[in-house]
Amino acid sequence: xxxxxxxxxxxxxxxxxxxxxxxxxxxxxxxxxxxxxxxxxxxxxxxxxxxxxxxxxxxxxxxxxxxxxxxxxxxxxxxxxxxxxxxxxxxxxxxxxxxxxxxxxxxxxxxxxxxxxxxxxxxxxxxxxxxxxxxxxxxxxxxxxxxxxxxxxxxxxxxxxxxxxxxxxxxxxxxxxxxxxxxxxxxxxxxxxxxxxxxxxxxxxxxxxxxxxxxxxxxxxxxxxxxxxxxxxxxxxxxxxxxxxxxxxxxxxxxxxxxxxxxxxxxxxxxxxxxxxxxxxxxxxxxxxxxxxxxxxxxxxxxxxxxxxxxxxxxxxxxxxxxxxxxxxxxxxxxxxxxxxxxxxxxxxxxxxxxxxxxxxxxxxxxxxxxxxxxxxxxxxxxxxxxxxxxxxxxxxxxxxxxxxxxxxxxxxx
Numbered sequence: 031x032x033x034x035x036x037x038x039x040x041x042x043x044x045x046x047x048x049x050x051x052x053x054x055x056x057x058x059x060x061x062x063x064x065x066x067x068x069x070x071x072x073x074x075x076x077x078x079x080x081x082x083x084x085x086x087x088x089x090x091x092x093x094x095x096x097x098x099x100x101x102x103x104x105x106x107x108x109x110x111x112x113x114x115x116x117x118x119x120x121x122x123x124x125x126x127x128x129x130x131x132x133x134x135x136x137x138x139x140x141x142x143x144x145x146x147x148x149x150x151x152x153x154x155x156x157x158x159x160x161x162x163x164x165x166x167x168x169x170x171x172x173x174x175x176x177x178x179x180x181x182x183x184x185x186x187x188x189x190x191x192x193x194x195x196x197x198x199x200x201x202x203x204x205x206x207x208x209x210x211x212x213x214x215x216x217x218x219x220x221x222x223x224x225x226x227x228x229x230x231x232x233x234x235x236x237x238x239x240x241x242x243x244x245x246x247x248x249x250x251x252x253x254x255x256x257x258x259x260x261x262x263x264x265x266x267x268x269x270x271x272x273x274x275x276x277x278x279x280x281x282x283x284x285x286x287x288x289x290x291x292x293x294x295x296x297x298x299x300x301x302x303x304x305x306x307x308x309x310x311x312x313x314x315x316x317x318x319x320x321x322x323x324x325x326x327x328x329x330x331x332x333x334x335x336x337x338x339x340x341x342x343x344x345x346x347x348x349x350x351x352x353x354x355x356x357x358x359x360x361x362x363x364x365x366x367x368x369x370x371x372x373x374x375x376x377x378x379x380x381x382x383x384x385x386x387x388x389x390x391x392x393x394x395x396x397x398x399x400x401x402x403x404x405x406x407x408x409x410x411x412x413x414x415x416x417x418x419x420x421x422x423x424x425x426x427x428x429x430x431x432x433x434x435x436x437x438x439x440x441x442x443x444x
Contacts, residue, residue: 042171042175042302044168045164045168045171045172045175046163046164048159048163048220048221048222049160049163049164049172051216051220051221052156052159052160052163052176052221053175053176053179054216055156055213055216055217056156056176056179056180056183057179057180057182057183058183058209058212058213058216059152059183059209059210059213060179060180060182060183060184060186060187061183061186061187061190061209062187062206062209062210062213063183063184063187063206069087069088072199073087073138076199077133077138078133079135083135086139087135087138087139087142088142089387090139090142090143090146091142091143091145091146092146092383092386092387093143093146094142094143094144094145094146094147094148094149094150095146095147095149095150095379095383095386096146096150096380096383096384097146097147097150098118098146098147098148098149098150098151098154099150099153099154099375099376099377099378099379099380099382099383100242100376100377100380101147101151101376102114102118102147102150102151102152102153102154102155102372102376103154103158103242103372103373103374103375103376103377103379104242104372104373104376105117105151105155105372106154106155106158106225106371106372106373106375106376107158107225107369107370107371107372107373110223110225111155111158111159111162111223111224111225111372112155112159112217112218112221112222112223112224113223114151114152114154114155114372115151115152115155115156115159115217115221116214116217116218117148117151118147118148118149118150118151118152118153118155119148119152119210119211119213119214119217120148120211120214121144121145121147121148121151122144122145122148122149122152122207122210123207123210123211123214124141124144124207125141125142125144125145125148126141126145126203126204126206126207126210127203127204127207128140128141128144129141129142129145129203130199130200130202130203130204130207131200131203150376150379150383152213153379154372154375154376154379155372157359157362157363157371157375157379158224158225158371158372158375159221159224160172160173160176160359161359161363161366161371161375162224162225162226162368162371163224166363166364166434169359169360169363169364170305170308170309170313170356170357170360171305171306171309172360173356173357173358173359173360173363174301174304174305174355174356174357175301175302175305176359177301177355177356177359178297178298178301178302181294181297181298181301182298185294185298225369225372226368226369242373242377244367244370244373245370245373245374245377246377248365250365250422250425250426250429251365251366251374251377251429253422253425254361254362254365254422254426255377255378255381256381257317257321257415257418257419257422258358258378258381258382259381259384259385259388260321260411260414260415261320261321261324261354261415262381262382262385262389263385263388263389263392263411264321264324264325264328264408264411264412264415265324265347265351266385266386266388266389266390267328267331267389267393267404267408268290268293268344268347269389270389270390270392270393270394271328271331271389271393271396271397271404271405272328272331272340273286274393274394274397275331275334275397275405276289276340278397279334279335279336281337281340285337288337288341289337289340289341289344290344292341292344292345292348293344293348293351296345296348296349296352297348297351297352300352301352301356304352304353304356305356308353308356308357312423312427313357313360313361313364313426314419314420314422314423314426314427315419315420315423316353316354316356316357317353317354317357317358317361317419318415318416318417318419318420319350319353319354319416320350320351320352320353320354320355321350321354321412321415321416321419322350322412322413322415322416323346323347323349323350323353323412324347324350324351324354324408324412325350325408325409325410325411325412325413325415325416326346326347326350326409326412327343327344327345327346327347327348327349327350328343328347328405328408328409328412329405329406329408329409329412330342330343330346330405331343331405331408332402332405332406359375361426362374362375362378364426364429364430364433364434365426365429365430365433366433367433368433392404
């Protein structure tokens with residue numbers, strides 16, 4: 031017991047108070063997201079929309095996330111990390127109330143577009159805030175702990191969703207909106223502005239130099255983004271191709287739930303211990319291991335036809351998921367100049383949102399036309415991306431070392 035206690039203390043100790051406020055915001059925000067879990071059910075059952083109309087609403091939400099990630103990154107750098115996040119929460123709050131109060135499809139589409147933008151605003155600004163307040167040496171474990179809170183919150187939301195669906199729909203949207211309002215109040219009351227200027231000095235109200243063009247011309251970073259997109263194309267099969275494969279083999283929703291619970295249990299139990307396990311490992315090697323395991327895990331799906339084998343495949347790619355995401359955000363932070371962190375995280379987040387469109391299309395085409403080729407493709411992409419992470423490691427390490435170099439100390443005038 032003492033060993034576990036010491037292990038946990040080393041994992042969670044020494045992080046600044048502001049980080050734990052941000053961690054709490056992440057946890058509460060993901061718990062409050064339960065209303066989005068039954069959004070499809072609400073649109074079809076309560077509002078009578080067709081499957082095609084529901085698809086439009088969900089697609090528009092994704093478009094909003096792409097727009098919000100990029101624009102939110104710019105605002106976080108040029109305006110304010112804190113105010114961008116608060117604005118995002120307020121937009122989400124209004125969009126939830128608006129969605130729950132109307133049965134007009136065009137209004138709901140507008141509200142869910144705003145919802146995607148608001149969520150992306152808050153998420154992008156929060157990532158920049160965590161990077162700002164946590165020392166570089168502690169960022170890997172800080173982001174790993176933050177990822178753990180995301181999964182804990184999502185798991186709780188999944189448990190709340192079936193219970194919540196029995197209540198009045200508008201009441202659920204109102205409760206969720208109230209939860210988001212609480213996040214805005216915590217951000218306003220407890221989180222300081224952390225936006226640095228181009229020279230690394232304390233934040234001011236001035237506009238820092240640089241633009242989105244700086245990010246889009248950064249070949250080292252864009253290569254990293256492309257590799258992340260490949261990872262996401264594989265990883266998103268957990269919600270795209272995997273359910274289809276399970277149904278093809280005659281397994282029902284209950285069996286799928288038990289298969290998928292392996293992912294939740296491994297992350298909830300294991301994620302707290304990952305930071306220490308990878309503490310002295312190069313990020314590129316951890317990323318390569320992560321995408322390799324995810325590729326192998328989904329590749330094994332081609333052989334699965336019973337629940338226990340599917341559970342094994344989930345366990346394999348979950349180990350890869352934990353390794354990969356434990357260093358991902360810290361790697362982005364290391365590649366981004368301090369005064370452009372919002373933009374870098376924004377472009378990075380946009381790649382994640384785009385993968386939400388690409389992964390289902392990728393899965394649907396290959397499963398429909400070529401059977402198990404989807405899982406073979408996942409294996410090949412996983413192995414290829416792992417090799418690419420190792421081959422490009424030196425370029426990223428050189429960039430990180432250059433950005434880490436201390437700025438010249440200005441002369442003190444007496």
